[in-house]
Amino acid sequence: MAEGHLVVRWARRLRSLVGQPLVRVELPTRFAERAPGLVGQHVAEVASNGKHLLVHFSGGDVLHCHAMMFGSWQVGRPGMKLRKPPERVRVRLRTAEREAVFFNGPVAELLTAEELAAHARLNALGPDLLAEEFDRQEAWRRLQADPNREIADAVLDQTIVAGIGNIYKSEGLFLAGIDPRTAAGALPRPVVDRLWRTLIPLMRKGITDRRMRTRPKPKEGEDHHHWVYRRRGLPCFRCGSKILRIVQGKMKRSTYWCPTCQSDEAVAGEDRPATRHTRQRKLPGME
Secondary structure: OOHHHHHHHHHHHHHEEEEEEEEEOOOOOOHHHHHHHHEEEEEEEEEEEEOOEEEEOOOOEEEEEEEEOOOEEEEEOOOOOOOOOOHHHEEEEEOOOOEEEEOOEEEEEEHHHHHHOOOOOOOHHOEOOOOOOOOOOHHHHHHHHHEEEOOHHHOOOOOOOOOHHHHHHHHHHHHHHOOOOOEEEOHHHHHHHHHHHHHHHHHHHHOOOOOOOOOOOOOOOOOOOOOOOOOOOOOOOOOOOOOEEEEEEEOEEEEEEEEOOHHHHHHHHHHHHHHOOOOOOOOOOOO
């Protein structure tokens, strides 16, 4: 699934259309009748909110897109060679100078200003981790609303914090030294803030990187892009312990982690309380 950094990257590319009159617009079938009404208008603004992308048109309508697992954008010159077959095109926006094509994404809806204001899914989103001013206090409040929820599951919930996906979840918790099974309510505020301080620059770097990378590129030897993600059974780069994988939450998402680097002792310096939430047993799905 496209994580927040990639949606920010797409939004930046789509801004190359801002202010230019649209000469061709293609929309999904249920919105096709409204497409001709957008011709002659221009893109007024492009914004991202977590994993959601919003294209605002000068007439007041807004295109809302979510790439989910398979969607992607291509932006270039009109008539560019498409990276995917024409039947995969969900949205096409063309000006005299630029063209943007959205492939495969299951969510592509044209909303009026009133529909956007009342949009339940968008209104439920938590603070955007990549927003210019990330609201840490609101993120903390939402985490505490379900204190028994495991932290790795909680940070994937877009109604708590918007933008984090499965890769950055595993990598961020590893780099912050947090056991992914720990209940959110058992983590003191300084530890949670440390997770945000870890993830924000990591994800901002991902906006400009051509490939998602969370580890430094080695000067020699085999290159591994991630510390723990999809490294089950391999030795931790820091301590040599075997990387584990667990399945968490209702969506059964995989989490990769190091039991040594992400132990209670690893965060002892943060005055982490020894509560029933932090005394973990071996859980179902742990390998």
